[in-house]
Amino acid sequence: MEEKKCRIACTNFWVLLAFTSLAIIASVFTMQMQHMIEFSDEEENKKDWWNCFSVFVNAIAATILTQFFATVVEYIVKKENHGTDIDFEDSMINKSFTISCLISYGGLMLLAFWERSFMLVNLLMIFLIFFKQILLNLIEAGRPHRYYPKVFSTHKKKFKPHCRKFPNDYEQFSYRDQHYDAEKQLYMGEMPRERTDGFNELIIEFGWIVLFPPAFPIAALFAIGSNMIQYKTEKDGIKMFRKRGEPLSTMDIGKWLDYFELMSTIGIVNSALLIIFTSEKLTWFSEDMSWAELVTAVFIIENILIAFRFLLAAAIPDNPDWIEKEMFANKNRVRQVESEIDDKTIVELNTGKEKDFIERCLEQLHHDRDLAALHVQKLLKGANKFMELCG
Numbered sequence: 001m002e003e004k005k006c007r008i009a010c011t012n013f014w015v016l017l018a019f020t021s022l023a024i025i026a027s028v029f030t031m032q033m034q035h036m037i038e039f040s041d042e043e044e045n046k047k048d049w050w051n052c053f054s055v056f057v058n059a060i061a062a063t064i065l066t067q068f069f070a071t072v073v074e075y076i077v078k079k080e081n082h083g084t085d086i087d088f089e090d091s092m093i094n095k096s097f098t099i100s101c102l103i104s105y106g107g108l109m110l111l112a113f114w115e116r117s118f119m120l121v122n123l124l125m126i127f128l129i130f131f132k133q134i135l136l137n138l139i140e141a142g143r144p145h146r147y148y149p150k151v152f153s154t155h156k157k158k159f160k161p162h163c164r165k166f167p168n169d170y171e172q173f174s175y176r177d178q179h180y181d182a183e184k185q186l187y188m189g190e191m192p193r194e195r196t197d198g199f200n201e202l203i204i205e206f207g208w209i210v211l212f213p214p215a216f217p218i219a220a221l222f223a224i225g226s227n228m229i230q231y232k233t234e235k236d237g238i239k240m241f242r243k244r245g246e247p248l249s250t251m252d253i254g255k256w257l258d259y260f261e262l263m264s265t266i267g268i269v270n271s272a273l274l275i276i277f278t279s280e281k282l283t284w285f286s287e288d289m290s291w292a293e294l295v296t297a298v299f300i301i302e303n304i305l306i307a308f309r310f311l312l313a314a315a316i317p318d319n320p321d322w323i324e325k326e327m328f329a330n331k332n333r334v335r336q337v338e339s340e341i342d343d344k345t346i347v348e349l350n351t352g353k354e355k356d357f358i359e360r361c362l363e364q365l366h367h368d369r370d371l372a373a374l375h376v377q378k379l380l381k382g383a384n385k386f387m388e389l390c391g
Contacts, residue, residue, distance in 0.1 A: 023065055023099070027106035030058035055120055058107040059127030065103045066132055070197055073099060089194070093255045096200045104128065104204045108212060116278045121215040125208060129219070133205065133226040141233030144189065144241040151187050159183065191238070191245030199256045203263060210267030214274045265306060272302040 033054035073095045082088040108128075111120045159180055205226070208219045276298050317324070 023062075023102045024106060026061040026065065027058060027110055030054050030061060030107065033057065051120060052123060055107075055111075055124045056127055059124060059131050062103050062107065062128060063131040063136065066100070066136065069099045069103065070096070070200075089196070090255055092194070092196045093199075093259075096196055097203065097259055100200050100204055101207070104132070105207060105211065112212070112215065112274055112278050118215045118278065121212060125212065125216040125219060126222075129208065129222045129226060133201075133223075134229060137226065137230045137233065141230075141237055144237050148188070148241040152184060155184065155187055156180070185243060188241055188243045191242050193246075193248075199253065203256065203259055206260065207263050207267070210264055211270045212274065213267075214271055215278070264309070268305045268309065269298075269302045272298045272305065276301075 033050075037050060073092060076095065077088060077091045080091060082091060107124055108121055111117055111124060163176055205223050208216075209223055212219065276294055319327070
């Protein structure tokens with residue numbers, strides 16, 4: 001058994017390594033395309049067009065790899081044969097996040113810190129958002145519109161002879177419509193039980209916004225536009241071609257929350273690096289500064305910004321006041337119900353021998369039974385405290 005697990009782990013490692021290596025090679029190769037052809041000073045315009053073409057190829061390669069990496073990750077995680085759904089989901093999240101970051105940010109990082117070109121970073125961001133966010137979402141949203149209308153049309157053709165065969169069951173057209181709609185829903189697609197792909201897409205989009213704001217500040221506006229298009233297409237697809245989803249309870253979004261926090265913190269560091277190492281518009285930092293001085297400047301600036309971020313997060317409450325009040329009220333209601341249950345249990349126990357025992361306790365408290373009953377609440381609290389100590 002252990003040998004089989006080791007063999008599966010080794011196989012998964014090599015598959016992941018091969019796929020991530022392919023993503024890195026694609027990014028490096030498309031960046032090296034810019035230097036494959038020598039251009040003279042008079043051919044500066046051709047050089048710019050060639051650089052744009054190399055960036056375009058990088059975006060196409062990232063889009064193609066994005067189409068396949070989810071299938072590869074799902075295959076690897078299923079081969080691992082996790083014992084619980086939580087372990088399966090965590091493994092999916094970790095691998096999806098790692099590979100998608102290499103695919104989506106590899107070319108951008110090379111352009112920002114190797115080529116040191118804000119213009120090419122802007123261009124690649126536009127291509128990536130268009131191909132990976134808008135185009136792929138439109139293709140994904142268009143698949144149900146191409147497939148399910150054919151399925152529904154075929155079913156409708158088969159349903160008409162059925163109605164003619166049993167005319168007594170469909171004397172009214174409303175019965176026929178109800179039966180047809182009920183059978184039509186059987187042919188609809190299932191709602192996905194996992195949202196790994198959706199969260200992965202969101203966190204990549206969030207990374208484009210927070211990792212490269214100095215180079216491409218308009219990324220947030222592009223993200224809003226692409227999300228509006230995706231919301232409209234997904235809403236129509238769910239309404240027309242999906243069955244009603246099974247409601248599932250969850251406490252939060254799981255590990256994705258940690259990755260969002262990580263991405264926001266890395267974004268501060270990466271923005272400082274972009275401004276100091278890549279930007280040509282700075283006047284405070286001169287080109288004569290050594291690498292040690294530049295690294296020191298980055299370290300100071302990013303620590304100040306990270307400290308400000310955590311102070312701002314501490315100052316802003318996680319929940320509005322009305323939610324905090326409602327949560328506090330719910331806790332009090334729970335305590336009251338628990339107290340009522342405890343009191344009811346004590347009363348139900350006051351039968352038979354237990355009742356005689358309580359009578360003797362009351363006699364010991366006071367010779368007047370009514371006055372002794374006033375001490376019952378104190379006895380109840382003492383009994384509860386005793387049970388807590390025993391527990």
